Amino acid sequence: MPDHALPEAAPRADARTSFDAIVIGAGIAGMYQLYRLRQLGLSVRAFETGTDVGGTWYWNRYPGARFDSESYTYGYAFDEGLLKDWDWSEHFAAQPETLRYLNHVADRFDLRRDIQFESRVASAAWEEAGRRWQVTLADGRRYDCRFLVTALGPLSAQTLPRIPGLADFRGQSFHTHDWPREPVNLAGKRVxxxxxxxxxxxxxxxxxxxxxxxxxxxxxxxxCTPLHNRPISAEEQARIKAGYPDMFALLRTTPGCYIHQADPRSTFEVSEAEREAFWEKLYSEPGFGIWMANFRDILxxxxxxxxxxxxxxxxxxxxxxxxxxxxxxxxxxxxxxxxxxxxxxxxxxxxxxxxxxxxxxxxxxxxxxxxxxxxxxxxxxxxxxxxxATGFDAVTGSFDRVEFRGVGGQTLKAKWEAGTRTYLGLMSQGFPNMLTIVGPHNASTRCNIPRCIEQNVEWITDLMRHVQAAGVTRFEATPEAEADWSKHVEELAGGLLYTLVDSWMTGINRNVEGREVRRILQYQGGAPQYREACEAVARDGYRGMRLD
The missing domain is CATH 3.50.50 (FAD/NAD(P)-binding domain)
Structure with a gap:
C-alpha cells in the first residue's frame, strides 16, 4: 500500500508562459529529460497531471504493485553519487519504496521548481509562422515553446471494461491505476x-x-512464473554497489537491458534430460530469466x-x-x-x-x-x-488523450489510426520540433524501461545541443526516412510468435473501440541495435531529418 507520509508538491502558479522546451509528464522519463535540458541552459517547464512526481509509481498504488526487473537495474544510472547513496531494500522493490526513490531524486536535483503539478495537457498545436508549439491545459491556461517533448508513459491510459452499469454499483469501485490515496479497508470484504x-x-x-x-x-x-523476491542483505548491497559499472556495461549488451541474456542453444540441441534440468533451474531463479534467458528459439x-x-x-x-x-x-x-x-x-x-x-x-x-x-x-x-484490473490503451493511448495538431492542422491520432508511422520511435513527420520518449516503434516499450528511457533522453539532449549550436529553429523527419523506419520495424517483427497473438503488445484492447486490429508498436531488434541505429543517425548529421 502507498506511503501516505510522502509530501505533496504545491501547484506552481507563476506568470511565465513561454519556454524553450516543454516536457509533458513528470515520471521517470520526464524527470530525467527535465534534468538534461536544464543542463543545456534551456528554459524548461514540465506539466504533470498528478500532485507530485513519479508517473507510473505515483498512480499505481494498488496492493502488491512492484518491480519485475531487479531494483538495482531499474534506478537511474546517470549520477554516481545517487547510485552510492540509495539502498534498495528488496531485489524487486514495491511501489512505496520506488515512489520514495523518485521523490528522493526530485529533491536531490531540485526538479520540482520547474514542474507544474495538477496540470493536464489537453492540446498542443504547431504554429508554423512562429515555429512554436501552443500548449493548452485542461483548465484553459496556455503556454508556448520551441521544443515539445512527450514523456507520457506506454501504460498510462487506463481503460475500464465496456460493460453496462459501471456507474450503478453502490459499493467502492476503481481501476487499479486510480487506486484511492486513502487506505482501502479490504479485511473481511466481498471483493x-x-x-x-x-x-x-x-x-x-x-x-x-x-x-x-x-x-x-x-x-x-x-x-505466470515465480518472482522469487527477497530482501537485500548488507553484504549483497555492498556487492551490488561495487559492481554497478560492470552491471550497467552488461545491460547495454542485452536485448531488453535486463541482466538476463538469451541462451545461445536451441531447444532441440540438447537432450530431454538437459532441457528439463535447464528449465527447472530457470523456474527456480528470480526475475525474467525464464523469459529473457531461455533457449533462443522459444519465441x-x-x-x-x-x-x-x-x-x-x-x-x-x-x-x-x-x-x-x-x-x-x-x-x-x-x-x-x-x-x-x-x-x-x-x-x-x-x-x-x-x-x-x-x-x-x-x-x-x-x-x-x-x-x-x-x-x-x-x-x-x-x-x-x-x-x-483491466489494463491500458497501451503505447499510443496516452497520445490519443492529448490533441496534438501538427502541420496543416492534422492530428497525430488521425495519422496513427491510418497506420502507426514514426522515425526512430522518437518523432513523427508532420509534427516538427516534437520528440516522443517511449513512443511507438521505440525499443523502450520492450525493455527494462529506465535503461531505454535514458538512451532516449540522452539522444534527444544531444539533438537539442546540436540545434542550439547550429541555430536550427525547426527540425522534422522526412517522409522517406519515416517510411523506411516504419518498414524496418515491421520487418524486425517478422517470424516472432508474439505478432500472431492479441495483446497490448500488438495494440489490441477490447475495451477500446477501434483497437481490434493488430499493429506492430515495438522495436524488436533489441536495445543495442536500436541504440546503434540512433547513434548512426546522429553521426551522419541527423540523417533522415530536415533541419532548418
Missing amino acids: AVIGTGATGVQVIQTIAPIVGQLTVFQRTPNW TDPKANALFSEFVAKKIRQRVRDPQVAEMLIPKNHGFGTRRVPQETQYYEAYNLPHVRLVDINATPIERVTEQGIRTSAEDFAFDIVIY
Missing part, C-alpha cells in the same frame, strides 16, 4: 477483481489472504514454444489443487512469452483458499454491473468492492 494480467496477478495474490471473499473474473489466463519456433508452455502448464497443475481450476488458469490461445509474462508470488496458491473463486467469463460472460455487484449469464454476485 471482485476483473482481469488477470500482470496487475491483476499482483492484486489477487496480495489481497487473497485478507479479504472475506474473493471472486476473480478471468477472460484470458496468462503464463520463434512454435514447436519449441509449445514444449516449454507445457512445462509451465505442468507447474500450474502441481500448484493448484483443483484440476478444473488449474485448467482454467492455463492459457489455451497463446504460447509462453508471446504476451507479457506476469511475475508472481503464491498467485496460483491463492486459488487453493476456500474463499477464492475463479469465474471464466468466456463461458459465463458478464452481462452488467448492478447496484449490488456483477451479473453474469449464469448468476448474480454481491460485492462490497469491485476492482478493475
Whole structure:
C-alpha cells in the first residue's frame, strides 16, 4: 500500500508562459529529460497531471504493485553519487519504496521548481509562422515553446471494461491505476477483481489472504512464473554497489537491458534430460530469466514454444489443487512469452483458499454491473468492492488523450489510426520540433524501461545541443526516412510468435473501440541495435531529418 507520509508538491502558479522546451509528464522519463535540458541552459517547464512526481509509481498504488526487473537495474544510472547513496531494500522493490526513490531524486536535483503539478495537457498545436508549439491545459491556461517533448508513459491510459452499469454499483469501485490515496479497508470484504494480467496477478495474490471473499473474473489466463523476491542483505548491497559499472556495461549488451541474456542453444540441441534440468533451474531463479534467458528459439519456433508452455502448464497443475481450476488458469490461445509474462508470488496458491473463486467469463460472460455487484449469464454476485484490473490503451493511448495538431492542422491520432508511422520511435513527420520518449516503434516499450528511457533522453539532449549550436529553429523527419523506419520495424517483427497473438503488445484492447486490429508498436531488434541505429543517425548529421 502507498506511503501516505510522502509530501505533496504545491501547484506552481507563476506568470511565465513561454519556454524553450516543454516536457509533458513528470515520471521517470520526464524527470530525467527535465534534468538534461536544464543542463543545456534551456528554459524548461514540465506539466504533470498528478500532485507530485513519479508517473507510473505515483498512480499505481494498488496492493502488491512492484518491480519485475531487479531494483538495482531499474534506478537511474546517470549520477554516481545517487547510485552510492540509495539502498534498495528488496531485489524487486514495491511501489512505496520506488515512489520514495523518485521523490528522493526530485529533491536531490531540485526538479520540482520547474514542474507544474495538477496540470493536464489537453492540446498542443504547431504554429508554423512562429515555429512554436501552443500548449493548452485542461483548465484553459496556455503556454508556448520551441521544443515539445512527450514523456507520457506506454501504460498510462487506463481503460475500464465496456460493460453496462459501471456507474450503478453502490459499493467502492476503481481501476487499479486510480487506486484511492486513502487506505482501502479490504479485511473481511466481498471483493471482485476483473482481469488477470500482470496487475491483476499482483492484486489477487496480495489481497487473497485478507479479504472475506474473493471472486476473480478471468477472460484470458496468462503464463505466470515465480518472482522469487527477497530482501537485500548488507553484504549483497555492498556487492551490488561495487559492481554497478560492470552491471550497467552488461545491460547495454542485452536485448531488453535486463541482466538476463538469451541462451545461445536451441531447444532441440540438447537432450530431454538437459532441457528439463535447464528449465527447472530457470523456474527456480528470480526475475525474467525464464523469459529473457531461455533457449533462443522459444519465441520463434512454435514447436519449441509449445514444449516449454507445457512445462509451465505442468507447474500450474502441481500448484493448484483443483484440476478444473488449474485448467482454467492455463492459457489455451497463446504460447509462453508471446504476451507479457506476469511475475508472481503464491498467485496460483491463492486459488487453493476456500474463499477464492475463479469465474471464466468466456463461458459465463458478464452481462452488467448492478447496484449490488456483477451479473453474469449464469448468476448474480454481491460485492462490497469491485476492482478493475483491466489494463491500458497501451503505447499510443496516452497520445490519443492529448490533441496534438501538427502541420496543416492534422492530428497525430488521425495519422496513427491510418497506420502507426514514426522515425526512430522518437518523432513523427508532420509534427516538427516534437520528440516522443517511449513512443511507438521505440525499443523502450520492450525493455527494462529506465535503461531505454535514458538512451532516449540522452539522444534527444544531444539533438537539442546540436540545434542550439547550429541555430536550427525547426527540425522534422522526412517522409522517406519515416517510411523506411516504419518498414524496418515491421520487418524486425517478422517470424516472432508474439505478432500472431492479441495483446497490448500488438495494440489490441477490447475495451477500446477501434483497437481490434493488430499493429506492430515495438522495436524488436533489441536495445543495442536500436541504440546503434540512433547513434548512426546522429553521426551522419541527423540523417533522415530536415533541419532548418
